[in-house]
Structures are given as C-alpha cells and as structure tokens.
Amino acid sequence: MTAGLDDALQTTNRLRIVAFLSSCEEAEFKAVQEHCGLSQSNLSKTVSSLESVGYVAVRKGHVGKRPRTWLALTDEGRKGLAGHLAALQEIVDTVARRA
C-alpha cells in the first residue's frame, strides 16, 4: 500500500460510492446503484463495509408505502476521501515532476 492512501477506499467501487455521496447531503440507494452499475447485493455488501468503518451512514424509511434506503457520507468519510484524493494527486504529481 502507498503511504497516505486509505485502505477503505482502495477499490474502485468504494471510491465511486464515496465520491458520489461527497457532493450531496443524501442519496437514495437506487441512485447510487444506477451510477455505479452494481447489483443490489453487491452494493449492499460494499455499503455495509463502508458503514462498518464509519464512512457511510444508512437511513431506512418509507416514501408512501414503499421502503427506501438513503445513504450519506459521514464527516469521517469526508476526511477519508479528502486524504485519499490528496494521496492519489501526490502520486501523480511526483511522477510528473520526475519526468
């Protein structure tokens, strides 16, 4: 692992989910699923792992009679994403400086 990179955001799907949630207060499960192109079960597993490290908060409720799930990025997740993106940028910049 490269220094500064966040272990919880090493896979593309996790990074996509967290980045998608970073510019909104809340997003419906289905909206995140459509963006990431994941199956419901895959997204559920990925969200559970992000929830377990405290990066994503999950809220369940109803719209009318239909059950819905909303996802939101926590402050911890926001810090994690900022640090991870800074580390990625650092890698790109370091190589560009050497070239």
Next chain:
Amino acid sequence: MDAEEARRNLDEARQSLNASLHPRLPNWAPPTCGVLLALGIALAGYSPSPGWLKLVAVAAGALLAVTAAQVVLRIRARQGVTGLRGTGRQKRTAVIASAAAFLVCALAATPNTRWIYAGLGLVVGVYTWFALRKQARP
C-alpha cells in the same frame, strides 16, 4: 500504486462527484432554464416607473432565476439525490453572491440601460441552455 492507476482513480472520483452534482436532465429542462434566466435578467433590468413597479420587476426577475435553479434541483431530487455538500455548496454560495450583486445593480438600472440587461439576459440564457444541454439525455 503507480501513477497511471492513481490518475484513473482520480478520474473515477471526479466523474462520480460530477454525476452526483449534475443530474441527467430531460430535454425540456435546458431551454426552460435558459429562457427563465434570460427573462429574469431582462425583467430585473427593465426599470419601469414608478419606483414600486421597479421593485416588483426586480423581485419578479429574481423569482424567475430562483425558479430556473429549482427546476434543476427538483429533477436532481426526483432522481434520489438531495442537498449540496463540498464543491457544490461552494458553487452555490458563489452564485448567490453574484446574484445578490446583480440585484443591487438592477435596482440602479434606468430606462436607458434596459437594453444592456436585455442583451445580458440573452447571453446568459443562451449560455445556460448550451451548458445544461450537456447534461440532457441523448
């Protein structure tokens, strides 16, 4: 992680962030927002007399601009994404500050300058239309 993978990950993150910020729009939304903004700016700078009518024109112009913004935000909310955080919130603050400055200028408009506001409205309306068209469904 090598630089190429890091660049790919950064691109993925940027695309996801943009997808959350800029909803896919139905084809009617870009022209609607463009026309609403153009009318709003032209109306705010129309400067009719007496003074109270001028205030009404500026307020109506502001209302049209807010409606244009609400069209996009409502579509985004219907797609399941609500609220603005991070860069989206910073952009919103910048837009609100610019709109407030514009409204103060519009209050000082005279009948002689109404054509300037009409022209400005046209430019902003066309720009908005074309900018939002990139988000419209193919």
